[in-house]
Amino acid sequence: MDRSEPEDRGAGALDGHRALPFGKRLPVRAPVNGRRRHFDAGMVIYSQGEDGDAWLLLEAGVVMTCRYGIDGHRHVTRFAVAGDVVGIDVGMRAETASALTPVMLSPLVCDSGGGGEGAADFMQMVLQKTLAELQDSQALLARRTAVERVAAFLLLFGARTGHISHVELPMSRADLADHLGLGMHTISRAFSQLLRSRFIALADPHHVRLLQRGQLANLAGVDDDFRGDGGLRSPLVA
Amino acid sequence: MDRSEPEDRGAGALDGHRALPFGKRLPVRAPVNGRRRHFDAGMVIYSQGEDGDAWLLLEAGVVMTCRYGIDGHRHVTRFAVAGDVVGIDVGMRAETASALTPVMLSPLVCDSGGGGEGAADFMQMVLQKTLAELQDSQALLARRTAVERVAAFLLLFGARTGHISHVELPMSRADLADHLGLGMHTISRAFSQLLRSRFIALADPHHVRLLQRGQLANLAGVDDDFRGDGGLRSPLVA
DNA sequence: CGCTTGATTGACGGGCCTCAAAAAATGTGG
DNA sequence: CCACATTTTTTGAGGCCCGTCAATCAAGCG
Structure with missing residues (x-):
């Protein structure tokens, strides 16, 4: 529906080169060897x-x-x-x-x-x-319910792609399931539950809007102090 | 009961220096800096x-x-x-x-x-x-039942400590649970189930004998071609 | 339009977590 | 060495979450 809002920080993940989301940034000039x-x-x-x-x-x-x-x-x-x-x-x-x-x-x-x-x-x-x-990914899999895992993944993947409230998910539900250690149907149910709770909104299955980042972080059990610079070591560490 | 059989390959894990179980061996002389x-x-x-x-x-x-x-x-x-x-x-x-x-x-x-x-x-x-x-550890957590996880862990940890059939577990059941993403009671039940199946034997909760490595590997879904040298990249890869 | 793929939803069963208690192992002091 | 207290492990009962089977719906495509 309204997925062209200019509210996110960086360019789209597919638009080209981009600075790393957080943590130590890699040198601007990586030692490339060979053609792209x-x-x-x-x-x-x-x-x-x-x-x-x-x-x-x-x-x-x-x-x-x-x-x-x-x-x-x-x-x-x-x-x-x-x-x-x-x-x-x-x-x-x-x-x-x-x-x-x-x-x-x-x-x-x-x-x-x-x-x-x-x-x-x-x-x-x-x-x-x-x-x-x-x-971080390992901690995501341990002892969390389906909704908690999905909420944590949305926050983490959104942070990694540089998008705050509008996350684009290029992977299928099955891919996500195999990543989070759950079944495809369970992933779908988790999305629906987050949708009913008004924590997220779905333009289509691959475009998620994070409406309540605080509630999502609360669900995921992560610290949601998102900072664009390198000050945040990891959103999964207290 | 009979936990002093000289059947295992290397010395005990606590007896001193030891070669790495598999994969690339680290250099004999690590660049040590400071006192032990x-x-x-x-x-x-x-x-x-x-x-x-x-x-x-x-x-x-x-x-x-x-x-x-x-x-x-x-x-x-x-x-x-x-x-x-x-x-x-x-x-x-x-x-x-x-x-x-x-x-x-x-x-x-x-x-x-x-x-x-x-x-x-x-x-x-x-x-x-x-x-x-x-x-490997991440793959261990994904989409496996409690018994499968425990079986996989026993094989992996045994290989890493250099013991084939007699594995010493210095950690508590609760530690193991927090590692495998399960509850402590579930871990205990998994051990009991492996015990009833005669796949393992317990001298005490911290000393496990692997009686049926093949069955354990079958449960864990891993390749049990254990080799002491570096020929095995990872027991969790097909 | 019909086919195919992917996503969603429902029903049902099984595995794991929670609460609870007993049994075994461990540590301590006499 | 034994008795006692503490901790750890084991086992049971019950309920909830998630996996499996199945059907429905939406979207892309020739």
């Missing part, structure tokens, strides 16, 4: 098990990474947004990465010798940022 | 929120790291064993670390300038190993 590659929505970037350990800086778009268990079950590791680095592997891809939107990726140098002076520091920063993100 | 510190069981090593970003190499013992949410709920991030590095933080401690057994810790240098040539590579290796571990 583009993928359309739905394309697989690399597959679990195949050779390759090139790190890929996600410059625009959203990438979903997932692992398939031996029983066929899928677990969505994370949803990477612009500024994130995907493909942090050694020798072999531990997960499958696919594009949820049109994406632009820049390969990064992987050995400290070839990337100039600050390459090692840069890579360490990337690893620590990824580690902190994964820890 | 000892903590008795139950002591807090550092607390969430306090200043400090020194990495600590765990040389012996088991360390539990946890984060406290804003609602007071506790999430146990991981159980670090000998060879692991704890305290990978930037500026502030993101989690609380406490000793589950008597532990010995060595502080590591944190800037690439002061640790000699391979310090940066070493730290990157540590970060990637920690990242992979956390991903």
Whole structure:
């Protein structure tokens, strides 16, 4: 309905380069090695098990990474947004990465010798940022109800994409379910419940307006002191 | 009852230095900076929120790291064993670390300038190993029943401590519950169920014998091709 | 328009949490 | 070494949340 309000902070997540949401910002000039590659929505970037350990800086778009268990079950590791680095592997891809939107990726140098002076520091920063993100995601899964998980995810993903009250979700409900450790129907029910509570509004299933951030944060059990700068280490830590 | 059988591969987890269970082995000589510190069981090593970003190499013992949410709920991030590095933080401690057994810790240098040539590579290796571990732990929490989670944890923790069929669990049931995202009673029931199925045997609540590794792996949905060398990337990947 | 895909909603059963109590393990002092 | 108190673990009963099966609805597409 009214999803073109100029109320959010940054440009859309798909509009191009963007500063990192919070935490240590990566250097403006990342040690890129090779030409940028583009993928359309739905394309697989690399597959679990195949050779390759090139790190890929996600410059625009959203990438979903997932692992398939031996029983066929899928677990969505994370949803990477612009500024994130995907493909942090050694020798072999531990997960499958696919594009949820049109994406632009820049390969990064992987050995400290070839990337100039600050390459090692840069890579360490990337690893620590990824580690902190994964820890947040882990805390999100533990001992929370479906509504709590969805509320927490909306706040976290909104913060990561730079949008305060208008969150765009390029992933399907099933993707979200496999990420939050729930069933697809349960995710849908959680959205409906948040909708009935007037905490969110839905233009369509992929465009969420956060009407009551405080109530959502209360549900999620997170601190909602959102700050655009690097002052906030993590919304999931008291 | 019969918990002194010499059937396991390595020495006990508390007996001193030990090779890493699998994955990339850390260099024999870690860039240690400062004197080793000892903590008795139950002591807090550092607390969430306090200043400090020194990495600590765990040389012996088991360390539990946890984060406290804003609602007071506790999430146990991981159980670090000998060879692991704890305290990978930037500026502030993101989690609380406490000793589950008597532990010995060595502080590591944190800037690439002061640790000699391979310090940066070493730290990157540590970060990637920690990242992979956390991903396994994340996959463990997603969409598994209580028995499946406990079975997976027993196999993983046993592999990490170097014990094949005799796993020593220094943590309480409540600690385990907060790690696996379940209630304490549910953990206890899962153990009882595995006991009734004759998949495990309990000398006492902290000493588990894995009688049917294949059945446990089948329950957990993991590949149980345990290899002592680095050939196995992760038991949770197909 | 008919087909396909994705999202939503309902009914029902099972697994896990909560409340409660008993049993076992652990620690302490005599 | 034993008795006692404390903590931890185990087990039971009941209820709620979520997964499964199923049907309906909306949207995109040839």
